[in-house]
Amino acid sequence: MLALMLFSLCIVPAIAQASDDYWAAWVTLTTTDSATINWRGEENGSGFVDYATSSYFDRHHSYEKTIESTKAATYQHLCISELESNKSYTYRVRPSGSNESFDNRTFRTMPISGPFTFIVISDPQKGRNYDEKERFKYVADAIEKEPNVLFILIGGDYNGHDSDGLWRQFFQVADGMLSKSAIFPTIGNHEYHNSSGGDNPPTAADHYHWAFNMPLNYSFDCSGIRFIILNTPDPNNANGDDPHTSLALAKSQESWLLEQLNNDTLLGAFTIHHHPIWDYYNTTCNPDLEPWETLYHKYNISATFAGHTHNYQRYSIDEIPYFIVGNAGGRCADLTGDASPQGFQFGMNKTLGYLKVTVDPANNTATAEEWIVATVKDDDSKDKPEILKTPEMMDSITFPLKH
Numbered sequence: 001m002l003a004l005m006l007f008s009l010c011i012v013p014a015i016a017q018a019s020d021d022y023w024a025a026w027v028t029l030t031t032t033d034s035a036t037i038n039w040r041g042e043e044n045g046s047g048f049v050d051y052a053t054s055s056y057f058d059r060h061h062s063y064e065k066t067i068e069s070t071k072a073a074t075y076q077h078l079c080i081s082e083l084e085s086n087k088s089y090t091y092r093v094r095p096s097g098s099n100e101s102f103d104n105r106t107f108r109t110m111p112i113s114g115p116f117t118f119i120v121i122s123d124p125q126k127g128r129n130y131d132e133k134e135r136f137k138y139v140a141d142a143i144e145k146e147p148n149v150l151f152i153l154i155g156g157d158y159n160g161h162d163s164d165g166l167w168r169q170f171f172q173v174a175d176g177m178l179s180k181s182a183i184f185p186t187i188g189n190h191e192y193h194n195s196s197g198g199d200n201p202p203t204a205a206d207h208y209h210w211a212f213n214m215p216l217n218y219s220f221d222c223s224g225i226r227f228i229i230l231n232t233p234d235p236n237n238a239n240g241d242d243p244h245t246s247l248a249l250a251k252s253q254e255s256w257l258l259e260q261l262n263n264d265t266l267l268g269a270f271t272i273h274h275h276p277i278w279d280y281y282n283t284t285c286n287p288d289l290e291p292w293e294t295l296y297h298k299y300n301i302s303a304t305f306a307g308h309t310h311n312y313q314r315y316s317i318d319e320i321p322y323f324i325v326g327n328a329g330g331r332c333a334d335l336t337g338d339a340s341p342q343g344f345q346f347g348m349n350k351t352l353g354y355l356k357v358t359v360d361p362a363n364n365t366a367t368a369e370e371w372i373v374a375t376v377k378d379d380d381s382k383d384k385p386e387i388l389k390t391p392e393m394m395d396s397i398t399f400p401l402k403h
Contacts, residue, residue, distance in 0.1 A: 154185050321368065
């Protein structure tokens with residue numbers, strides 16, 4: 001009887017993912033000893049998180065600890081601490097207002113040292129003629145199947161605009177991916193878009209703030225490597241509801257970025273921001289982001305990632321790799337023209353894919369691989385993409401973490 005009761009703990013009826021009110025959990029802000037568990041439940045609700053190391057859960061079919069949310073809110077952001085480094089944890093969320101729990105999910109805490117792998121994607125947003133389930137789903141499902149992914153960097157534009165229905169769609173389509181890996185978000189320009197149309201001013205990006213509850217620029221460390229998330233869309237520099245970059249916004253983060261990079265103990269540094277510094281459609285770097293560009297080369301960062309342009313591009317600027325990884329689902333942008341810009345090395349359009357980066361601090365190397373899961377017929381076509389039987393690696397580069 002006892003064994004049957006314990007076994008029943010791991011057979012949990014999942015809340016229907018189509019619910020307007022309940023969004024299954026996602027993990028952010030993992031460190032060596034903590035993680036933040038997020039979910040959306042009933043209005044002004046609360047809930048519980050049960051958790052254990054995955055090895056304990058696999059042995060006992062039960063959880064070791066439970067923590068309760070004490071804040072009444074629709075969106076919950078509950079930090080669990082005193083965890084072990086480089087450990088897999090299994091957890092479930094029991095939101096208030098329901099007799100059911102979300103399904104069991106996992107995440108891994110950061111290692112203190114040693115190699116690790118992460119994924120970078122950007123712009124999973126819907127098109128005019130298709131929804132996220134018709135493109136982004138193939139990318140998210142492929143990432144879910146990737147083994148040993150420690151975390152995912154997302155470069156912004158989670159969907160078309162700042163609305164409940166579209167953000168719910170993102171979390172539903174990404175559910176499998178989010179059930180296995182922590183995510184570190186970046187804000188994009190579409191987070192400010194108004195569902196009423198482009199003639200209206202930008203929104204306050206409410207759904208982004210509600211979902212992630214963190215600053216727009218922040219950093220974290222993993223195995224001695226620093227990851228720096230920067231904020232590029234400026235609502236004060238908007239064309240209708242579409243915020244562009246601005247020199248003022250970049251300068252407002254310049255001293256903070258300097259503090260993040262000016263650290264001799266770091267074994268390397270990566271940055272990510274939504275708008276790219278180098279792009280196929282411009283002959284020079286984005287002048288609004290030149291303060292960051294200067295610091296990148298003064299401190300010889302390992303690499304930088306961006307989205308916004310809906311294709312894959314790779315540059316080498318004074319031996320630093322620059323990646324655009326905007327091919328997670330948004331309307332494709334063609335690579336056309338006779339002359340490519342400075343430093344351009346490789347690019348693809350009309351593909352759906354993700355960048356997988358394996359970091360080896362002991363050998364001062366990182367290897368970035370671009371994997372595609374499908375090709376599309378036209379930039380905004382509703383036609384089903386041509387799905388590959390297995391993802392194919394289309395580009396690979398190994399580079400030093402520290403020059």
